Amino acid sequence: MTIELRVLEPAEWDTWYGALELAFGGVPETVGETRLMRDLTEFDRSVGVWDGDECVGTAGAFSFRLSVPGGVQVPAAGVTMVSVAATHRRRGVLTSMMRRQLDDVRSWGEPLAVLTASEPVIYGRYGYGVATEHLxxxxxxxxxxxxxxxxxxxxxxxxxxxxxxxxxxxxxxxxxxxxxxxxxxxxxxxxxxxxxxxxxxxxxxxxxxxxxxxxxxxxxxxxxxxxxxxxxxxxxxxxxxxxxxxxxxxxxxxxxxxxxxxxxxxxxxxxxxxxxxxxxxxxxxxxxxxxxxxxxxDSLHLRPVEVGAALEARTYRTPVDVVFEVTDAFCPWNEGRWRLSGDAKGATCERTADQADLALSVNELGAAYLGGVSLAALARAGRVREIRPGALSEASAAFSSEIAPWLPHGF
Structure with a gap:
């Protein structure tokens, strides 16, 4: 049979959700929990991968607004209900869903994608960084x-x-x-x-x-x-x-x-x-x-889908004017140099040909975005490279938050 990825239809939901439950161990949820998840499912933002009549992959994206430093609530795709059947691992099913999903999120004009991971090792290759912890x-x-x-x-x-x-x-x-x-x-x-x-x-x-x-x-x-x-x-x-x-x-x-x-x-x-x-x-x-x-x-994993729009959406604790050299293999439209200029009142972030001050991947931007992980700490781990002396201290202070970011519940 040919494996097909397509948008979820309401009539397919029971089969689709059953595949999700099976991938997570096969223990069904209560009637109330299942009814709530069906009511919350956004069908036009959910996809399934089908091998004939069998659903072998699931993924959805809730249309959330996420609070960011400065108090603004930014549109964010809440990646959810992701699973791959045990019989179809290592066949590109997950990558195909992540590819389709991030392309869709970009087309929807949402600058961020967020998720909670059953296993943290999975999503780094798709550009997500761990942005919050919970206690x-x-x-x-x-x-x-x-x-x-x-x-x-x-x-x-x-x-x-x-x-x-x-x-x-x-x-x-x-x-x-x-x-x-x-x-x-x-x-x-x-x-x-x-x-x-x-x-x-x-x-x-x-x-x-x-x-x-x-x-x-x-x-x-x-x-x-x-x-x-x-x-x-x-x-x-x-x-x-x-x-x-x-x-x-x-x-x-x-x-x-x-x-x-x-x-x-x-x-x-x-x-x-x-x-x-x-x-x-x-x-x-x-x-x-x-x-x-x-x-x-670890708790919330975050990915800038549009680097410029994401960095413009939040404010900065101290004034900052820095050029980032960003790598992003999975979403190449983010690759290149971006000048971020901002303070506690607002920010701009635009493409530039100016020399870079800091070099990092989109994963590090995602990790630091909410202010819970410092760019300086990431640099000490070898994940951020300072090119202009002083740029790391400036950017790390600006990205920080006086209150720890927190995701209070899953989705």
């Missing part, structure tokens, strides 16, 4: 305490149903405020508000159904947390674990109050958080950070 923690709450700033008596904590529409709207407003302040977050389009609470009533893996507590001040919601309680006992007594899903707050007092609540839940002795910002403030409020078992890992 995980396993906190021994039997021995660790949270310091709460003054004013906590003004914060009221209230337990609510997480899938109540009014609650969901209030939580989304708090989330949106965080998007405006932190690079790397996704402005949630209609439908994505269901993502944090899908199957909220389900009990799985010994954990409770999803629980939600709001933090309120003067009747206004100023923070919230979503979590599961996993009860457990041994001969010495209770040792349950709180599995943290989300925690957002508009001010330090509400933030610390929510953490203190999680630490204080009866019959538990641990809080486990799987995805927090690298600079999450709880690290500076705990009484013993060593008993928090902190760990960093």
């Amino acid at each position: 995980s923690a396993e906190i021994d709450t039997s021995r660790v305490r949270i310091a709460i700033p003054g004013g906590s008596d003004e914060v009221r904590l209230r337990r609510v149903k997480p899938d109540d529409p009014a609650v969901r709207d209030a939580c989304e407003a708090v989330y949106a405020a965080e998007v405006a302040a932190r690079p790397g977050m996704l402005a949630r389009r209609p439908g994505w508000e269901r993502h944090p609470v899908v199957d909220a009533g389900k009990v799985r893996d010994g954990m409770s159904a999803l629980q939600c507590v709001l933090a309120e001040r003067d009747g206004e919601v100023v923070g919230f947390t979503l979590f599961h309680n996993k009860p457990e006992w041994d001969r010495s007594g209770p040792k349950g674990t709180i599995e943290l899903r989300d925690l957002y707050a508009l001010d330090p007092v509400a933030y610390a109050s929510l953490w203190d609540f999680l630490f204080s839940i009866d019959l538990t002795s641990a809080v486990r958080a799987g995805n927090r910002p690298a600079d999450d403030p709880f690290q500076y409020l705990v009484s013993d950070v060593r008993r928090c078992r902190l760990r960093l890992r």
